[in-house]
Amino acid sequence: MPGASQATAFAPASVGNVGVGFDLLGHALEGVGDRVTVARGAADEGIRILGIRRDGQRVDLPLQPEANTATRGLLRFQRDQRLPALNVTIEKGIPLGSGMGSSAASAVAAVVAANALLEVPLPRQALLDYALEGERVASAAVHADNVAPSLFGGLVLCPTWDLPRVTRMPVPEELCCVLIHPHLSVHTREARALLTPEVPMGRLVEQAGRLAGVITGCYTSDVSLIAAHLSDVVVEPQRAHLVTGFADVKAAALAAGALGSSLSGSGPSVFAWCTRDCASRVRDAMVDAFGTHRVLCDAWLSAIDAPGARVVEQRT
């Protein structure tokens, strides 16, 4: 049986870094993601991007497949798997430049959709490296902290960047994530350039200890251990000023009962982890705090152990 002639995949947005795990830790979000449709084309080879839309509007992203984060990995996948010409349509559900892993989600969705065109689709694990190829367009170094959670779902640790071994970690059942996207813009490259190249040794130890504490809290389902360690002492202090109102929003989240709150990826989105019973209160407090700074925002409540990418439609 040949593979599908056309497939559409959905890949979720994600929270990169999760405060304590810069470039190492990320988790999927539910209810928001990108959809990519890949169809066998009429030509012999190559990839054509037919359109990139968001809410029905054309989005200003490159249509050359080599330059687009969504298709860069797909090009190599197509070559390796000897797929014929492909037509690609991208629907961005994730706001661009939001710190919600928008480019990662498109790259993941494209590869997951194309995989459904194979007679014998590859196992999910084999898609990671292709999906990471897209990140090489967005950022100089390759980090899996958005791609891996978007692909596999859940809270994912990517402890080595040269060899992307990823581990999906357990998350205490009572926890969820509030994600606030303020209508501000922060560019990943600029946010990265802002970081000091060196970190005091004491900060290294503190930050590594915080990551270790959060991971241990997840494995032992110890919410108070997570709460004691879920804060970023290295990156957030250097980037917080890029997001209008950040300090007040974070303070509001903590006052409303959040375990911790920090930038999602390089921002401007802000996440908070909290128990389910206070999630709406945390969300409202964060939205209100942005409001006092006259910043409009969108908000999501999501599981932390949210589902990963999946094929949502296919035709034979």
Place this chain on the structure above:
Amino acid sequence: MPGASQATAFAPASVGNVGVGFDLLGHALEGVGDRVTVARGAADEGIRILGIRRDGQRVDLPLQPEANTATRGLLRFQRDQRLPALNVTIEKGIPLGSGMGSSAASAVAAVVAANALLEVPLPRQALLDYALEGERVASAAVHADNVAPSLFGGLVLCPTWDLPRVTRMPVPEELCCVLIHPHLSVHTREARALLTPEVPMGRLVEQAGRLAGVITGCYTSDVSLIAAHLSDVVVEPQRAHLVTGFADVKAAALAAGALGSSLSGSGPSVFAWCTRDCASRVRDAMVDAFGTHRVLCDAWLSAIDAPGARVVEQRT
């Protein structure tokens, strides 16, 4: 019922840092440790150190209780718990300046022994802060990576130094530790002073990822994940030259099948983690490698999940 009039406690040696967890991670060793006897004295108050011996010989360590790592915490314990005068005898089973947590073990044993003199002994967790007091003599900052494993046993994560919350982690059953103590001397203070005050950001991410990988491997019992991450890219490269033959000894351990090998604490002792089936081979290879550098050494094979301190003798 009053507490004992005299008690002797044994506290094990320990491997601090464990390569990936500088100041954060440590594990107990079996078969080697210090013994401290604490007895109610004749005087009204104060602490007298009657003797400090190793292999029956007097050891050149301070006999003033304020200046000795073994009794500094005991002094506060005595005051807080309103104990009368105490006579203390210390038998050092752990070589001094070996990087095997010698001062930590004496401090732990002293407090554990004194605790047995109380009518209602305190829970183990309450002893940690007293035992840490001793570390303040040995080092400017307080790190629990030797004291906590010596007190509680096993592989212990101490993720925050200002608030010593400690977690004993599971260890895959098939793993054990080889500990080699070469007859060389390295001073903790000097080894610490040698470290660069700043670390490149990329190294922070790599080292934090390695710690996270080892912890995750322990919780998921994934030996290959541990092997892929058990190496120190920050501290070891700066200290390795202090230990004659270190590079060859480490290479020999890895060639003989060890998962990873690094300095124990600030050295000169070197540890290796390996599966039980190749432990003797790893030990012999390491001893031989030191031998080619004309360095004599002692060697131990130990569980990683080794028992912590305990009272071994008491009189009412």
